[in-house]
Amino acid sequence: MAADQIYAFRVTRLPLLDAGGSPIGQIEDLVAIPGRPAQRGRPAEAPRIVGFVANSQRRRIFVNANRIGELNSDGVRLKSWDVDLNPFKPRPGEVLIKAELIDRRIGDEMVSDIALVEATDGTSTRWEIDKVRLARRGGIGRRPTYRLADTSEVPGLFDNPTAMEAEAARLRDIHPAEVAAVVRALPDAQRRQLAHAMDDERLADVLEELPEEEQVRIVEGLDRERLVGVFDEMEFDDLADLLGQMSKAQQERMLDVMDDDDQAVLRLLLSFEEGTAGGLMTPEVVILGPTATVAEALAEIRKPDWVVSIATQVFVCQAPYKSPTGRFLGVVHMQRLLREPPSMELRHLVEVCPTVAPDTSDRHVAEELASYDLLAVAVCDSAGRFLGAVTVDDVIDRMLGTEWRKRHRPANRTSTP
Incomplete structure (x- = not known):
């Protein structure tokens, strides 16, 4: 492939490769979002690729562009081994290059392909739309003629129903x-x-x-x-x-x-009153019984929906396993799970850990987390039933006060529209 430009139609013929280079699917399309015009001292942004549509295991899936480690003549290679197999769903503000742009008529010309270039800002790499390849039919017995046009020459190609839909698409990642x-x-x-x-x-x-x-x-x-x-x-x-x-x-x-x-x-x-463990806790944590195995626990914490502070430990309880549970037995930390055989039952690995009552002050909860180097502490009622857990991120939010989010500006904050 050319070092500077790559054509979208050719990408759709490439295999999707796992991190080891083995084929796991086929690229079918590319998902693009519009750029931004220059304004208020901010340079213009070109339309760019946010992901790829691939067919894998008989499913049409979306592969985020941020997860691509390499794109060359061998295929589109992932950075890591995990693959999101949820079905692809188009979102407002996005456009499918092959399905929606290729063969679209613009005046007396037709879009025959889209040229992409790799761009970097020093910290990340992305694929931007550089040129649009336009074809014009020749007369009888003549071949079509082609030319490369800047995206500014075909402004309607990436138009979206509303400016905010386009902005939502740009903010997707x-x-x-x-x-x-x-x-x-x-x-x-x-x-x-x-x-x-x-x-x-x-x-x-x-x-x-x-x-x-x-x-x-x-x-x-x-x-x-x-x-x-x-x-x-x-x-x-x-x-x-x-x-x-x-x-x-x-x-x-x-x-x-x-x-x-x-x-x-x-x-x-x-x-529960504000500023107490009950007011801070979440009941949505990883809860398993004592006879569950290490393999079952690892499969549960591997689910991507769990936040980091929750996925680091399993709370082990007697049935029922939904808050409020049966008697709370203790926790098993992820590092321990990684060291034990998959068939071992959690009852052999349970660690007794500190718990707090629902009316415990947020200050005392913070002290418990700090004293025992915990990412989450269990909240139990007077009967020893597990109600939920308070995570360290929620305690930090509380300790910072209600105004910190208004003052906070992330270091790499995206420009406002």
Whole structure:
């Protein structure tokens, strides 16, 4: 392949390779997002590739461009071994190059291919759209003629329904804390537009990085169907913090969109006073029984939905295994799991660990975490039943106070639109 340019149509003929170089699928398409025009002293940004659509194990999946280690004539090679096999779903603001751009007519010409170039900012590498290859049919008996056009010559090619949909697509791979900084810089009307353009999972992640009063303003503008989807993606402790900023009438409206089980969990969390272990805890942790095996535990903590502070340990309890559980037995840390045979049962590995009561102050919870070098501490009731866990990140949030998110600006913060 050419060192400077690579054509999209050729990429769609390449295999998808795992980190070791073995084929695991076939590239079918490329997912692009529009660039930004130059404004307010900020240089223009070219349209770029955010990922690849591949067929793997009879599934059409999305492979994030950030996970690509190498793209050459051998194929598109992943940086790591894990593969997200969730079905690919197009998002607003994105465009499929092969399915939507190739063969599109522009005046008396037709798009025959898209030329990409590799670009770097010193810390990361990305693929940008450099040229559009246009074809014009010749007369009778004549071959078509081709020319390379700058993207600025075909501005309608990457147009999107709304500016905020395009912005949501551009922010897709940015850390939620950085996206929250972008959201905070927007007027209320544009915040709502951007929130509407994000999918449920992305909006939930961003909401969790915003101060609660700003979360409330965004959530109040969502309809019932959207609330169901967003709340389903949020952590229970973050949801409890959000609802805690609302009036009783607002709380009931929000609780009404949840199923009975989720309502019960939220009502329990809201019953604890602010600044206590009960008010800080999350019931969504890795809970297994004493006869579960190391293999089962590793399979559970390997799930990508678990945050780091939760996935580092398994809480072992007697049945039932949903909060409030049976008697709490202790924890098994991930490092221990990695050292033991897969068939060993957790009852042989349980470590007795400190616990706190639901009414324990957040200050004392912080002291327990620091004293025992824990990432999470168990919260148990007077009968020894496991209710949930307080993670170190939630304690840090509490210790920093309510204003820190407003002051915080990530070092590599994305520019506002």
